Amino acid sequence: MKTIFRHILITGGFLSLMNLMPAQEITVPLRFDRYYDYEELIEAMKALNRAYPRLTHLDLVGKSEENREIWALTINNPQTGNELDKPGVYVDGNIHGNEVQAGEVCLYFADYLLKNYGKNPRITALVDKNAYYVVPSVNVDGRYHFFNDPNTPSTNRGLRRPHDDDRDGLFDEDFPDDLDGDGNICNMRKRDPFGQYRTDPLDSRLMIPVKPGEPGEWTLLGQEGIDNDGDGQVNEDSEGYVDPNRNWPYNWEPPYVQRGSDNYPLSGVGLKALANYIIDRPNIIMAFAFHNNGGMFLRGPGTEDQGDFPRNDVEVFDYLGKNAEKIVPGYRYLLSWRDLYSTYGDFGDFMDNIVGAYTFVGELYRTDDETFRSPGESQKQEDEGSMFTENTSRTKERLEFNDHVVHGDLYKEWTPYNHPTYGEIEIGGWVKMSSRLPHPFMLPDLVHRNAAAVIFSSEQTPEIKLEVTETEKIDRNLYRVTVRLSNRKAIPSLTYHAVQKKIHEQDILKVHGKQIRVVSGGRLTDLYRNRVVYKEHKPEIQYLQVPGFGKIEFQFLVSGKGEMQVEYTSLKAGKIRKTVSLK
Numbered sequence: 379m380k381t382i383f384r385h386i387l388i389t390g391g392f393l394s395l396m397n398l399m400p401a402q403e404i405t406v407p408l409r410f411d412r413y414y415d416y417e418e419l420i421e422a423m424k425a426l427n428r429a430y431p432r433l434t435h436l437d438l439v440g441k442s443e444e445n446r447e448i449w450a451l452t453i454n455n456p457q458t459g460n461e462l463d464k465p466g467v468y469v470d471g472n473i474h475g476n477e478v479q480a481g482e483v484c485l486y487f488a489d490y491l492l493k494n495y496g497k498n499p500r501i502t503a504l505v506d507k508n509a510y511y512v513v514p515s516v517n518v519d520g521r522y523h524f525f526n527d528p529n530t531p532s533t534n535r536g537l538r539r540p541h542d543d544d545r546d547g548l549f550d551e552d553f554p555d556d557l558d559g560d561g562n563i564c565n566m567r568k569r570d571p572f573g574q575y576r577t578d579p580l581d582s583r584l585m586i587p588v589k590p591g592e593p594g595e596w597t598l599l600g601q602e603g604i605d606n607d608g609d610g611q612v613n614e615d616s617e618g619y620v621d622p623n624r625n626w627p628y629n630w631e632p633p634y635v636q637r638g639s640d641n642y643p644l645s646g647v648g649l650k651a652l653a654n655y656i657i658d659r660p661n662i663i664m665a666f667a668f669h670n671n672g673g674m675f676l677r678g679p680g681t682e683d684q685g686d687f688p689r690n691d692v693e694v695f696d697y698l699g700k701n702a703e704k705i706v707p708g709y710r711y712l713l714s715w716r717d718l719y720s721t722y723g724d725f726g727d728f729m730d731n732i733v734g735a736y737t738f739v740g741e742l743y744r745t746d747d748e749t750f751r752s753p754g755e756s757q758k759q760e761d762e763g764s765m766f767t768e769n770t771s772r773t774k775e776r777l778e779f780n781d782h783v784v785h786g787d788l789y790k791e792w793t794p795y796n797h798p799t800y801g802e803i804e805i806g807g808w809v810k811m812s813s814r815l816p817h818p819f820m821l822p823d824l825v826h827r828n829a830a831a832v833i834f835s836s837e838q839t840p841e842i843k844l845e846v847t848e849t850e851k852i853d854r855n856l857y858r859v860t861v862r863l864s865n866r867k868a869i870p871s872l873t874y875h876a877v878q879k880k881i882h883e884q885d886i887l888k889v890h891g892k893q894i895r896v897v898s899g900g901r902l903t904d905l906y907r908n909r910v911v912y913k914e915h916k917p918e919i920q921y922l923q924v925p926g927f928g929k930i931e932f933q934f935l936v937s938g939k940g941e942m943q944v945e946y947t948s949l950k951a952g953k954i955r956k957t958v959s960l961k
């Protein structure tokens with residue numbers, strides 16, 4: 379109750395005014411020099427669906443903790459086949475509520491495919507080839523609250539599942555507070571001769587630690603706010619914390635091992651709905667999940683103890699990942715547990731291990747792109763510390779960028795404020811729409827390049843060709859039939875990991891006919907010396923995987939005459955059927 383009261387007290391009047399305002403009309407092609415809040419994002423998806431009714435449909439995935447709708451946009455050309463008979467490409471974003479530009483990348487990807495359909499031949503072929511499942515905002519409550527509430531760049535990540543962080547019997551009772559009403563949660567500092575910091579002589583907005591014996595100037599008081607529940611602590615219990623990217627049902631661990639995992643996997647109602655949505659689309663072979671920040675394309679596994687994927691899968695990841703690095707300059711292709719940190723119960727592990735899809739996490743944006751330097755000048759290095767460490771040459775450069783490139787949009791100048799507990803203080807620092815999000819003028823470049831990385835990988839989904847390369851009559855009513863399945867793309871018809879772990883059924887090649895009988899059949903391992911690994915039982919049905927950039931061949935001895943059907947069926951790479959006449 380106290381939380382609700384606080385929100386009404388501070389932002390209630392402003393919010394109710396906003397709710398009365400008519401939503402700005404959203405038209406296609408969509409604009410990307412702006413951000414879309416939750417409602418606008420849904421409107422944008424509906425606008426795409428209205429503009430391209432033959433190529434798209436909208437599905438309600440489910441509802442969130444706070445009853446907001448999670449929508450998926452499917453792009454599929456029904457004239458080139460059913461969705462489930464094509465390779466599925468899944469793209470989502472914004473599972474962390476504050477990582478909002480991930481939603482714009484998804485919107486842009488959809489908008490770009492659709493507006494170029496029938497215009498750009500490569501995009502046209504790409505739309506015709508795959509089924510695309512686009513979920514621009516997974517954590518819809520997080521997106522809503524990030525835009526509508528005061529925040530730092532890093533708050534509102536989790537699910538809206540109340541949690542008593544300080545175990546005082548009250549749930550989410552002491553959020554940070556927007557004391558000066560500017561929509562941001564910034565930082566507080568107080569003049570104090572015994573403080574641990576003094577003003578940086580190079581930029582008075584920054585502070586540097588005092589050396590032993592030196593007089594102090596400032597004490598830092600943390601995030602903007604007051605002690606809402608009067609327990610003597612300020613801002614100690616805000617939303618959650620359930621991390622929606624630690625709540626997935628593969629390699630899940632309880633919160634004492636993995637912070638934010640919650641009491642059991644898929645306790646998040648929206649996440650559970652999304653898991654069902656994905657499981658209902660077993661054709662998904664490739665996935666991108668967008669986050670911010672740092673400029674990375676991460677692949678799994680999430681933890682070292684899982685061991686690496688089979689070598690052939692690593693080759694596929696490397697091929698896609700190294701090309702993604704080139705498409706988005708400055709981004710690095712990395713192995714998540716080794717190059718970043720270990721995660722239990724994350725979405726990528728679920729997709730790799732339950733769905734059998736090659737999955738990348740795209741960490742969008744690099745503050746390194748906030749430049750202010752001459753051509754010859756090399757980039758100033760962060761001295762040390764975390765991404766929010768003040769007092770570094772990089773931070774100074776970012777402030778110059780703020781001052782001269784975006785004219786103060788990203789940084790709030792220190793401003794006096796009379797605090798109920800601390801007295802005369804100052805509030806200032808990086809604002810909500812900074813630090814992890816590009817300024818809107820940089821957004822079109824970010825969304826295009828990252829969508830292009832997804833497009834590169836989408837072009838590499840399996841393209842299987844079935845050829846009956848030989849029907850040789852070797853005796854009266856006995857034929858030798860050779861079938862070749864080839865794939866001219868990088869991604870195999872199913873992952874090697876899926877084959878090794880038996881995640882789902884393999885592809886099936888079936889030879890049959892009314893007047894024929896398959897006497898023997900098996901995989902042709904050496905075409906020139908005619909070596910065949912025969913399958914003893916039911917030789918007319920062969921299980922297989924078609925490799926990337928390669929082929930697999932089978933040889934059958936068939937008795938009888940007349941029509942012979944050759945059928946290839948794959949969970950992820952479609953269906954092909956050929957009829958051959960034996961005579």
Ligand SMILES: [Ca+2]
Nearest residue numbers: 542544548615
């Ligand atoms: Ca509490």
Ligand SMILES: [Ca+2]
Nearest residue numbers: 556558560562
């Ligand atoms: Ca503020």
Ligand SMILES: [Ca+2]
Nearest residue numbers: 552605607611
């Ligand atoms: Ca408190």
Ligand SMILES: [Ca+2]
Nearest residue numbers: 553603604613
């Ligand atoms: Ca507070």
Ligand SMILES: [Zn+2]
Nearest residue numbers: 474477669670
């Ligand atoms: Zn994230």
